[in-house]
Every structure is written in C-alpha cells, then in structure tokens.
Amino acid sequence: MGKVKKLSVTVDEQTLEEIRRLAPHVTVSFLIDDALKQELTRMRLKALLDEMEARNPISEEGRREGDRLWEQTVSYWTLARSQRSPKKKAESAATSSAQSKKKRKLPSPRS
Numbered sequence: 001m002g003k004v005k006k007l008s009v010t011v012d013e014q015t016l017e018e019i020r021r022l023a024p025h026v027t028v029s030f031l032i033d034d035a036l037k038q039e040l041t042r043m044r045l046k047a048l049l050d051e052m053e054a055r056n057p058i059s060e061e062g063r064r065e066g067d068r069l070w071e072q073t074v075s076y077w078t079l080a081r082s083q084r085s086p087k088k089k090a091e092s093a094a095t096s097s098a099q100s101k102k103k104r105k106l107p108s109p110r111s
Helices: 011-023 028-055 060-084 086-102
Strands: none
Touching: 011 028
16 A cells, blocks of 8 residues: 545445444445545546547447447346345245245156
8 A cells, every 4th residue: 555645525424324334344444445446447447448439439239239238237237136135045045945845756767
C-alpha cells in the first residue's frame, strides 16, 4: 500500500448501519477504499472499450448480439445467485425430501 490520504465522506446512515451489522470486522475505510478501486477499474475498462469502439466502430448487428449476450449472462447469474439463497436451499431440500419419500424401489431384474 502506498501513501494514504485522510478525507471526510458522507454516508447514508442506513447504509452505514447495515455495513457495520453485516461486516463488523471490516473497517469502513477499507470498504470505501475497495469500492473506489473497483470503480476505478470499471472506469478504466469503459475508457478502453470506448477507445476500441472509436477505432473500430461496432455494427448495429454486433451491438444487438452483444446486448443479447449480456442479457443472457445477467439472467444466468441472477438465476445462479437466487438458487444459492438460504430460502431457495430450504425449499429445494424440502422438495428433495418429499420426492425421495415418494420413490419406491424397483424390483431387481430376474436372471
């Protein structure tokens, strides 16, 4: 870590309370520094993409295909995230348990 600079920030009270509740072991300074680094990375990537597009403009067909792939990716990750939720896991476990009770052993084939 290089030099650090102290500054003052204003944060929504509910946001701060939730951060402290969910991550009491993490300092707000660390979270803000990390968020700023992530935003800086996003801004650099956007600038790179803008520069690439200025050099080689994308066609309308290419843009539509990119939008379609983006929507597909977002839908996939949203579904994957929702399937990991505690509520979803509980529902899945209850369904599996009920289904396993309904299953019956098949007779073994005769030789």
